[in-house]
Amino acid sequence: MAEPLTPVTLADVAQVAGVSKMTVSNVINNKPSMSNETRQRVQRALEATGYVVNPAARALAGRRSNLIGVLTPRVNWPFVTEVLHGASVAAEAAGLNLGIFTTANNPTLERERATLLRTLADGVLLVAPSADEEHIFGQAVPVVTLGAHGQRSIQVDNHTGAAIATRHLLGLGHRRIAHLRGKHSHILDAAQREAGFLATMQAAGQAVPPEYLQDGEFSEEGGERAARVLLTLPEPPTAIFAANDRSAIGALRAAHALGLRVPQDLSLVGFDDIHATSVTDPPLTTVRQPLEKMGETAARLLIDLIRGTEPAQSHVIFPATLVTRASTAPPRADRGSS
């Protein structure tokens, strides 16, 4: 089993087995019409030579590459990694490889990597894209989006999730509730969460002053910055609903820095239920989306598309649920009165 210096090709195997290249190819791809005897002879030759397919050649010849391409801004966002883990599992189960490519939200990189995947992958999974990138792929390859974009997408019920979080805070007695929103221009999910928040506040007859909407940028740094602004307002909020957990953790940091206790002085709700929310001080109340499961579902949908099985639905919306931890409590009497 020593490594051959020059890669073994179909032709080599064919020669060893005393058959043609096509026969070997047919064995590898499990073509049905074939005598058992030759099949076994080829199998032996395959093992003896240590043959491995050349994916480049396979892709060029027009057959599938057995590769699912993932396009995502960054891999060090917990949201992304948890989704990807789910997708990996599904891909493995289907015998497909999963290759992850980052775009850093850089349009040039997006285009470049997209064109790479266009010819290299059998299907593409867009995870948390900053815009509708589906069009880049045209008809060349099936695409599934994880997020609120695109023709085929997996997403959570953002509007209801935001409503649940907001009602939770209202139910505790909060009236001065602020929102750390995500970036509108880029991510549709952010807009849906904000809309859910505003609709719920309005339905409860609570006005939301404009300065109670701050941009947390979906990041810890952004959340910290925005929360500082909110908490140093003349009339600061008694509760904050953040558009994701990372910005909520930033807000937590800001509260600590300003000497505010959570939840006594400030209630805090996040969104996503990433793993870190259970180890923060205090553990964060948040709106859970089943990230791994969503990743798995997205990958399976894509695999169906690749296999030519038109899937039943092209938009799957997962329900959002509230996970109540220790970061929310009724407002203090002296601050809660508006």
Next chain:
Amino acid sequence: MAEPLTPVTLADVAQVAGVSKMTVSNVINNKPSMSNETRQRVQRALEATGYVVNPAARALAGRRSNLIGVLTPRVNWPFVTEVLHGASVAAEAAGLNLGIFTTANNPTLERERATLLRTLADGVLLVAPSADEEHIFGQAVPVVTLGAHGQRSIQVDNHTGAAIATRHLLGLGHRRIAHLRGKHSHILDAAQREAGFLATMQAAGQAVPPEYLQDGEFSEEGGERAARVLLTLPEPPTAIFAANDRSAIGALRAAHALGLRVPQDLSLVGFDDIHATSVTDPPLTTVRQPLEKMGETAARLLIDLIRGTEPAQSHVIFPATLVTRASTAPPRADRGSS
């Protein structure tokens, strides 16, 4: 700029520009010898047709694919994502694509994805491999390992890092110090950290009873399980040094569950300085390795290898530093006396 139904090839561009395929190819690859006029004509044709290279064909023809392949067990380990972020940055700077492939520590997947990368990538980065996987690639493609394996590797000074952590605890007055180790059989780094711990204890004249070495498996669950064993011992340790932050966070969980306060009842030191350590309750004292920088360095080393520049060193060892947070303190007088 409408999407063509059939991909544009070199030949198409050549026809539009009124030149041969090779001229187009030469323009794309910035070959020097070429008249400015034809170069511009080809450029225009390139833009007009919306041509993009076919990486499969390029790889098959023997030229480089401009792809760095990364092989790693999982992407939802903070250690891995922080390293990968650094590597991404370096790859982008060099104009290379970075594709990440997971192995789930499954030998079959490892082999399969390795053979895929062998023909698909210009170079391979092994991040936290569970064993020496370099040999799979033979001479086919340059390989750099992030971790304590392989011919070319980037790693942290595990032995000294463990010694620093241990001395920190000894300096605070702890004598009963336990260690949550990683998996020996798989990861060399784990063995080096344990050796550093034991050597330091021995140098200080402190015996380490065998039950003070528990396997934390580098995971949160494993750390929690192992810490429970330690903390329910007849003579429990007053301090724990964990082989990585994830198992330290598990230990933190176990301590809370058992009603122990950190650091009053138990001091805790981790390893890695992943992002989460700064938001836990209490924030974790840990041994920092500069993960992003290490990822960046590894990628750059690999890029040098790909470009044919033999790099100055083939083993880079980064220093480890102690980050003191709130999880360590002197032992309580009534428990500290051995």
Next chain:
DNA sequence: TTGTACGCGTTATCAA
């Protein structure tokens, strides 16, 4: 400076 011929390893097509 530009063009021609060929090969990379695989699959599709069609004939035997």
Next chain:
DNA sequence: TTGATAACGCGTACAA
């Protein structure tokens, strides 16, 4: 059931 041949899109080597 098997095999010969022609693509797939690009780069290298050489010739013009």
